Amino acid sequence: MHTKPNAPVLDSYWMPFTANRQFKAAPRLLESAEGMHYTATDGRKILDGTAGLWCVNAGHGRRQIAAAVERQLTTLDYAPSFQMGHPIAFDFAERLAEIAPGGPDNRLDRVFFTGSGSESVDTALKIAIAHQRAIGQGTRTRLIGRERGYHGVGFGGISVGGLVNNRRVFPQLAGSDHLRHTHDLARNAYVKGQPEHGAELADDLERLVALHGAETIAACIVEPVAGSTGVLVPPKGYLDRLRAICDRHGILLIFDEVITGFGRLGAGFATDYFGVRPDIVTTAKGLTNGAIPMGAVFTSRAVHDALMHGPESQIELFHGYTYSGHPAACAAGLATLEIYRDEGLFTRAAELETAWHDTLHSLKGLPHIVDIRTIGLIAGIELASRDGAVGARAYDVFVDCFQKGLLIRVTGDIIAFSPPLIIEKEQIGEIVSVLGDALKRAL
Numbered sequence: 035m036h037t038k039p040n041a042p043v044l045d046s047y048w049m050p051f052t053a054n055r056q057f058k059a060a061p062r063l064l065e066s067a068e069g070m071h072y073t074a075t076d077g078r079k080i081l082d083g084t085a086g087l088w089c090v091n092a093g094h095g096r097r098q099i100a101a102a103v104e105r106q107l108t109t110l111d112y113a114p115s116f117q118m119g120h121p122i123a124f125d126f127a128e129r130l131a132e133i134a135p136g137g138p139d140n141r142l143d144r145v146f147f148t149g150s151g152s153e154s155v156d157t158a159l160k161i162a163i164a165h166q167r168a169i170g171q172g173t174r175t176r177l178i179g180r181e182r183g184y185h186g187v188g189f190g191g192i193s194v195g196g197l198v199n200n201r202r203v204f205p206q207l208a209g210s211d212h213l214r215h216t217h218d219l220a221r222n223a224y225v226k227g228q229p230e231h232g233a234e235l236a237d238d239l240e241r242l243v244a245l246h247g248a249e250t251i252a253a254c255i256v257e258p259v260a261g262s263t264g265v266l267v268p269p270k271g272y273l274d275r276l277r278a279i280c281d282r283h284g285i286l287l288i289f290d291e292v293i294t295g296f297g298r299l300g301a302g303f304a305t306d307y308f309g310v311r312p313d314i315v316t317t318a319k320g321l322t323n324g325a326i327p328m329g330a331v332f333t334s335r336a337v338h339d340a341l342m343h344g345p346e347s348q349i350e351l352f353h354g355y356t357y358s359g360h361p362a363a364c365a366a367g368l369a370t371l372e373i374y375r376d377e378g379l380f381t382r383a384a385e386l387e388t389a390w391h392d393t394l395h396s397l398k399g400l401p402h403i404v405d406i407r408t409i410g411l412i413a414g415i416e417l418a419s420r421d422g423a424v425g426a427r428a429y430d431v432f433v434d435c436f437q438k439g440l441l442i443r444v445t446g447d448i449i450a451f452s453p454p455l456i457i458e459k460e461q462i463g464e465i466v467s468v469l470g471d472a473l474k475r476a477l
Contacts, residue, residue, distance in 0.1 A: 041075070062436055067094035070454055070461055072441065080436065083465050084443045085454045088261060088293045089324035092373045093454040099325045099369040106365035115147075115358045123147065123359030126367050133371070134332050135291065135305035135315045142305070142315055144338035146351075147359040148329035151292035151318035152186025155255070157331050158314045159190045160353050162253035162286045168340040171284065175209065176246055178239065178254040178285075182215040184262035185255060185290055185316075194255050197263060211246065213238040213256070217266050219416070223405045224398060225267070226391040232269030236276040239285075248283035253314075258304035261293035264448030265407050265414025273310040286313040286337070292329070296320030297374060297455050299410030300384030307410070313337055323370040328363035379455045383411040386457070393462045394451070400473045402427060413451040415469075420477075427476055434472040440465060 044058045063075040070093055072080040085091055106122065113120040131143035146161070148154045159177055166174035179185065179194030186195070193206035196215065214235055222229035239254060258273060260266035280287040289312040294304035297320065301307040305315060314337060318329035341350040357363070374380055383390075387410060394413045395406050405416040420427050428444040435442050443450045451465065 062433075069093050069095065070457060078439060081440050081461060081464060081468075083441050083451045083453050085320075085452050086324050087319070087443075088298075088452045089319035091296055091298065091320040091455050092323045092370060092377070092379060093456040096323060096325070096369070096373060098373060099323060099366050102365040102369035103326065103362050106362050110361045113361060114356075116354060120359075120361055122361050122364040122368070126359070126364040129368060129371055130330060130332070133302055135289070135295075135303035136311050137306065140305075140311045141335045142312075142332040144333045144335060146331040146333070147355075147364075148318070148331065149327050149355050149357045149360075149363075150186070150329050151290075151316065152188045152191050153355060154292065154316035154318050154329035154331050155185040155194075155290060156188040156190040157329075157353065158255070158288050158290075158316045158333075159194070159253065161314060161331065161333060161337065161351065162288065164351055164353075165286065165337045165340050166252045168343065171249070171252075173249050174252040174284075176250045177207065177210045177252060178213065178242055179210065180213040180215060180256050180260075182217065182263040182266060183212075183255075183257055183260055183290075185257075186292075209246075209250070211242055213242070213254070215260075215263075215266065216269055216272060217264075218269075219405055222269070224395065226395065226408050228267055228270045228409070230270060233271035233275055235269070236272050236279060239276060239279045243279075243283050243285075248285065251283070251285050253286040253288050254280055255288035255290055257290045258294050258308060258310075259299070259409060259412060261412065261450065261452070262445060264416065264445050265409075265412055265450055267407055267409045268308070273308050277310050277312075288312055288314040288316065290316045292316055292318045293452070294410075296370075297380040297383060298412060298452065300381055300387055302380045321370070322363055322366040323373070325370070326360070326363040326366045327357075328360065328367060377456075382455045386411060386459070386462070389459050390462055393459075393466050397466060397470055397473070400470055402473060402476060411453060411455060411457070415449040415451075417447040417449065417473075419447045431469070431472045431476050434475060435468055438468050438472065440468040442469065 064072040065075050066073045127145040130145050134143040136142050148157050177194050181196035183196040185191035192200045193210040216232050216235050221231040295317040299307040313334050315332040322328045391408045394408050402417045404418050407414040417427050425446045428447040432444045
């Protein structure tokens with residue numbers, strides 16, 4: 035491949051979730067970042083409308099995080115977590131327990147560390163099955179997800195996930211099944227916050243209970259707000275109804291908060307925002323501000339304690355990762371939590387929500403837009419698809435916006451926004467201005 039002088043050679047890197055040949059023919063490369071902006075290799079400033087990949091909640095280039103990681107790497111670069119420990123992992127778990135989803139009354143304060151959101155999901159699914167076995171419900175091995183859900187790329191995650199392209203090539207776990215999704219464009223278009231219609235869709239879990247038998251179902255996993263599938267916001271009452279059905283049938287409820295955790299909705303977690311208590315919560319992304327890969331699974335004490343029986347010498351959960359509780363990742367996480375606390379970032383989305391809603395919804399009526407969905411500091415803008423070319427229009431808008439200094443995210447023909455929580459109102463206006471112009475140019 036021919037490249038410009040001093041440009042990186044692109045052939046060897048097999049890029050994830052990317053049309054590699056298309057990208058390498060016209061690459062978009064970022065070389066530095068600070069605050070709300072990336073800098074491209076051609077020197078242009080790029081406003082980050084997506085917090086990287088939903089993860090840089092406190093903005094880029096945080097010296098406090100970098101310094102904490104440097105100190106940790108020069109003190110203890112790595113230590114095993116199997117039958118060994120190191121203090122910072124316990125310190126980080128305690129700090130997370132203090133801000134655990136749902137607050138102190140819900141006691142979701144037992145923390146298992148992973149290396150990513152995908153690992154968090156597979157960990158949560160395994161914990162759910164192990165818990166059911168521990169309480170004498172060993173026939174409960176079935177896992178229920180939801181159509182148009184995304185739960186990472188492990189075999190567990192794609193089995194309960196509902197994005198077709200994630201499932202076409204690879205086999206899934208036997209017995210997994212799916213609720214219907216909640217997207218109802220006909221009744222819920224252009225809604226700010228939660229839509230009015232669709233709580234009854236939670237009753238789909240009752241259908242699956244009748245089909246399979248409650249005695250076969252270990253857990254149901256949903257994203258409180260589905261992000262990667264195009265920002266699908268739960269209808270009013272939907273999550274409460276799902277919780278009640280799970281309680282009625284002894285099914286564990288798992289919230290995948292890899293995206294919604296750590297301030298994205300204007301509360302610490304979606305669990306707090308919606309006031310619905312799951313049994314297990316998966317997190318990653320904002321956990322370390324994207325600085326070092328890491329995930330964490332929060333479980334209730336009831337789920338955790340059910341496994342703490344038998345001989346004290348036995349391993350209660352035969353599961354873990356080489357990088358569970360990695361020292362440098364824990365250091366990054368602790369520094370990140372300090373920033374969130376000191377700058378009030380967990381509530382900043384709530385402070386900006388009205389301006390965010392109103393400014394994004396001002397795009398209504400521009401070419402190709404068929405829906406706008408907003409909640410917290412998240413937005414999904416759905417475009418009409420070109421005949422026979424689903425996703426092509428949104429991709430063209432994505433490239434146009436990048437050339438004009440704005441990073442957006444697209445999935446199919448849906449544009450998603452999730453900017454760093456440090457965004458200012460003027461930058462919200464800039465996002466809408468650049469996107470609006472791109473939509474007017476789009477074919």
